[in-house]
Amino acid sequence: MAMAASNKIREPLSDKALLIVIYVVLFAVLIAVLYPLIYIVSSSFSSPQAVVAGRVWLFPVEFSLKGYTAVLQNPRIWAGYGNSIFYMGFGTLISVALTIAIAYPLSKRTFYGRTFLMYLLIATMIFSGGLIPYYLVVKNLGLIDTRWALLLPQAIAVWQVFIARTFFQETIPEELNEAAEMDGCSDLRFLRSIALPLSKPIIAVLVLMYAVTAWNAYFDALIFLKSADLYPLQLILREILIQNSVDNSMMVDVRTMEARQGMKDLLKFSLIVVSSLPVLILYPFVQKHFVKGVMIGSLKG
Amino acid sequence: MSNTTNASAAAYARIGPPGQTSRRGALRQMRRHWQLYIVIALPITYFILFKYVPILGVQIAFKDLSPKQGIWGSPWVGFKHFEEFFRHPNFWMLIKNTLFLSLYALAVGFPAPILLALMINELRNGLFKRAVQMVTYAPYFISTVVMVSMILLFLAPRIGAIDHIRTALGFESINFIGEPSLFTTIFVFSDVWQFTGYSAIIYIAALAGVNPQLYEAAKLDGASRLQKMIHIDLPSIMPIMVLLLVLNMGQLLNIGFEKVYLLQNPLNTSASEIISTYVYKVGLVQANYSFSAAVGLFNSLINLGLILLANFGARRATGTGLF
Structure with missing residues (x-):
């Protein structure tokens, strides 16, 4: 001290x-x-x-x-590695885009319905349908045993939405938006040319959080995938490390x-x-941003 | 108490200034922000599809799901599946294992990061402080699969490090992971190893925001270091503690399917079979959808009850709650 x-x-x-x-x-x-x-x-x-x-x-x-x-020398590990890189890269892209697309409007004080939508999000943190209905939805959408099953169902994390929304609220002054609006700048244009460039730190946080989660995930792959050639690395690790099949x-x-x-x-x-390895290499960089992300999310809610 | 931390917990519940917009104002706002409504449409669709449709889908717990008729067309059977579950020979074992594991995890895992944060907060800023922080949250990034295989490697009889120490000291070699009585302890303490550093970040941040004048005042009054920790540090992280406790209570019965499932083996199932692993096995492996959806719904309802209870308790005790 x-x-x-x-x-x-x-x-x-x-x-x-x-x-x-x-x-x-x-x-x-x-x-x-x-x-x-x-x-x-x-x-x-x-x-x-x-x-x-x-x-x-x-x-x-x-x-x-x-x-x-x-x-x-093991071709399966290579294949798993490749798949995981794909799921991580593409999944992170989808997740970050969707998270910004919901967090940004919700950060606007003049956005009608935001209170209601925030309750809608919080409710999903408290109550969920459970595993079976979740599985059936994915099944009815025809996503079982496709790459989409690992990209879409877990695309948005509510916590990350809160973090991003708080960041937008605190760093992008409403007055700036109003002034731009006076000058005939549309919401989309403001988002693209002013809000997003100002939000690089939070985008980095989101990318890292989603990327690490995607790299480490195995549960959805376990329940949704059947073809071995779609398996992410974690599922192959499970077979070799835990089920001992070498x-x-x-x-x-x-x-x-x-x-x-x-x-x-x-x-x-x-x-x-x-x-x-991928997470280890990123670690020094990741941890700095992670701490920032956790702090934004926790302290300013 | 510092303003930052005090406001923080309340901020979770606060969603924005209360909307006082009249209907006409609403229309005007929607017209003004029409582009944002288009932007938000896609993520909202996501929430409806993957979060709310499954909630409607819980009705299969009260139906006999037949693949031909689908979720909506299947016949209602009332509480049949619930009754079947309550009468199931494994019912009490599942409840007992789930509750024991999650309460044990909460009792050890909740205070651990608080203690770590309080201790780190006492350190002077320097290399050692940074090293402790950086090292303790590194394990957070290890995947569950790798974590479990590390546990298995360390605890393995014959090659594991722990067993080597035991045999070197003249104890008998044990197959730790096949021992039901050790299962929960292995689970809980490996979680502490992996997540304490990460969970402490929140508290460390809150402690950094404590008003320095409080310490000055305490020093003038002759408070000892321990007294400062108890009377200044602890109250300033109280709102966050309450918040996390309430959230943890809500997740009590959802305790880590992934890790428990991977740690399971035929020798330890009498202690390691919990509601979520059972739902997975009966529901997805044996394709007994309706029954296991009923078990899952039962689980969710208990969770909901617990979070409401914890929130009520927190409000009564500290005046702050999650909602």
Whole structure:
């Protein structure tokens, strides 16, 4: 706390003790969160023998890239990767466009019906029809087993609408709009040439939030998709990582039972790293914007 | 209490200035903004199609859905499916598992980010503070599938890190994930690991907005660090705590299908079968639509009741609620 730094009055002993406890606890938290992540990465760069024998503690043991070569040789992982990139890219585009299309009008004080529409949105946060009616709607629309099933049904997140609406309300002055209107500027033109260019930060937040969600989603794919060639990466990960079905194409030059098991385990570590790569690369950038987004959404409602 | 935080929770409920527009004014406004109505038409269609039509679709819980006659044409059967569910041998097990898992998750998962935020708030701005924040919310970005496979890898007998420590200390090797009594604990604490840092962001932001004069005043009065945390920090994040608690209560029985389903195995189902996994299996895997829609509706109604109850309680206790 800045306060403590400028503190001229001698700090009581109990305060110091509390601060030390806080530092110790937070240091322990830091280690507890970091260690599993380091362990995963280190294991992925170790040899199958070291992984299966549990010799990896902190750093890679018997450095090898066998896990990665096995992962990269699997055509299904490539296909899943490609599909996920498609769902993420296209889905984010649809989501961001629709979110702005609803959040912007709702941010206008002179937009008739906005109170009613806001209640309509809030109600969907509190009550939903449940899984089966949701599934039946998608089915009746003929979206089952098509790529649209992953792009449309979850396209708008109400929370994101609130965040965007708050941003528009706070950053784009109503007076500016009125002045533009006087000069004969239409709503659409104002949105395109003034409001959107002013809203780059919120668009970045929306893109990142939707992109991460799309990359990590698996539930809709699980219930809506049947053809394996449409599967996003997460569904393929589920088969390999959780249902333990590793096909033999990944088991090159592994002969003994034990080597096989080691390879299977190693493969999982490498796959975890590979599949988290896009988000990992974006992380430093993402986290800054995420924090901003969460703060807009929470503090200014 | 600071103005920012005080206003924040209220802002959720406040939707805009009360509309005092007369009918004529309404028409004029609509004409003035006709382009915006065209822009909003598409997302509104989305909400009707994917959020409100399913709500109409809950009627199949009171019908015997036949594929030929469709949702609207199928015959009404009243509360048949509900009665069937209440008499089902697994009914109490499902209720018990769902409630236990979600209350446990709430009891541990709700205070954890508050504590973390209060502690981080005591740190001086610097490398360590930034490191703690950046590291603790990194796990939020891990997908459920990867998270579950990490849990499985860490807890696996023979190769998992936890089992290695146990065997090194001379304990017996355990198949953690096959142990029903450990299931909820694994679920709850892995969630704490993954989401505490992220959930703390809201509180950290609120704490940053606390009026510094309050601290000055407290210091002059000789308040200790702990007293400042309890009497200044805690009340200033109270509105957000209430808000999140109410929202969490509303989601109580919707507790993470994705993760529970992935963590399930034949050995632990006696503890891990919850209402949402059951709805999925009966409804979509066995295509027993009407029955599982009834189970799902029962779930939604309890959720609705809980959120109203929590909101009522919050209003009574703190004077603020979600609505």
